[in-house]
Amino acid sequence: MPKSLRKLRRSYLYVFILPALILIVLFFLFPVVLTFLISFTNLDYRFKWEWIGLGNYYYMLKDRWAKLIMRNTIFYVIMTLSCFNVGMALVISLLTTHIHDKAGSAFRAIWLLPRITPSTVYIVLWNWALAPYPYGAFNWILAQLGFEPFITKLNTNPVSPYVPIPWIWVWVILVNGFIGASFGMIIFSSAIKAIPLDYINAAKVDGASTLQIIRYVILPMIKWPIMFVTAYQTLSLLTSYEQILLFTDGGPGYTTEVWALYSFHKAFAEYAGAFKFGYGAALSVILVIIGLIASVAYYRVFRFRELMLETKIEV
Template sequence: MRKHKRSLTGYWFILPAAVLVVLYFFIPVILTLGISLTNMSSVTGFSNWSWTGFANYIKILKHPDSGSNFATTLIYVACTLSFFNVGMGLLVAILAHHMPKRLGEIFRSLWLLPRITPPVVYVLMWTMLAADAPYGVINQLFRIPFGLSTSNWLPEYAMLFAVLVNGYIGASFGMILFSSAIEAIPNDIMVSSLVDGASFFNRARYIILPQLKWPLLFVTTYQTLSLLTSFESILILTDGNFGTEVWALWSYHKALNNYYGNFQYGFGAALSAILVFVGVIFAIIYLKYFKFNDLVKEPLIDEL
């Protein structure tokens, strides 16, 4: 009886999280899938719609913008994730760990500034950096001193700025988790490596990285899903112009905000449903690559 009560205790602890997941994930996903099978729009309203089956998905396959928007999304996610969310986050965490404690804390705190700055203010700062003379800082530093003609950098390098804007925000998230994981590595291992004469790169490669499989799996998976579905920074930066119309922003434009005012709720829901499917595929790939089953195995203890 006591063992049965002990087993139930764990379920009580996870119940609040389970309720939140059901309310804010599973139910919205089911509603999105349901709406994607209808012709619901601002024309039909919420009462005169009808079931259309997979008509919206067929429309997506035939749409001329589907291929380019999907490719843009993959490029945006791959570049932001690899260079910033994981790459730079890991680099900052390792560098801060090898600094004096107070200096490392200040260094990590500075990387949190993009995350805590209001999105509109933060994106407008990047817009002003790329602006034409006499306001653009980039022109002031790299073109005017050399007598070169100035221009607005944003239309020319819109995707680069989209990656930079989102990358510096995402790098802080990875930095926090990686820093915590590095601090949890037993100090004896790090001291032993110093005694053995291991260089900075050898410690990072052979000691730190193998200990970060769980954080790497979580950050890579979470940030991939986040990048697939987030679009607010790109919305403020370019509104999808200059080749930055990612899939999530395309869904938003079709369903909730477009020039003609014809809100295609069903079509937008179908676009969102495809993102859910793509996100699940990426998650499965990551679980296989990081060998999730090996990570959750119980540790083997030799019997005496």
């Protein structure tokens, strides 16, 4: 093929990907850059602004709620990730991958329902289920069984905290965890099915127990899918706020407020911050930095463990 014809063919390829590049720039890169620039201003609802440099970040250090909300965010991410998004997803995958195909597929399909259901519908249904007696299904069942109804009012405000604080986090993590667990289950099930059965059969011949097979055969061979799910779900939990917004709105007070929801409230909720777009953008920038640090840390940890394992094998 002549050189000029090859160049012409390459130019046509760029034309085909141009629409996608334009969409990425308009709806991803441009908002990211704009948010970063706004974080250095005091832009508000009047669209009047001044360049204040690191003023928003300095104010963040003095914000009395920022430390509490950061602790809430870390607690929420760690508990949801370990108990559901990775922990439960991995357990379900191990239990259902090697059972009967139809039974395993049916069980995984049930677990996918929270994922494919719109989050608004999913959270509203949970709010109805946990409503106070006699309206909520959960409290109604408890009453029918002879137990005292559990008084719940998840969409609380600072004046009327109906739910004991520990119970609020239990429900928040439980409800949101089912959504993330289904995603991890898909990835882990595919990775486990890709493992050659020869390795597992060889371990059985050598007398390895089920737990030993999981620990020394299956888990080492799916370490990169585990890293991907852990990193992806960490970023997803850090940036998601709509579930908590609909479920508790961060209440009572700032008890269940997370960083992404706090950024939303400061930027778009008049009662929380009088539409402080600049400060909300600064909070979002910090969230992006935390997500990048977490992703790099996950990669480093998994890569370090892999290098240590290779070193032991060579020795």
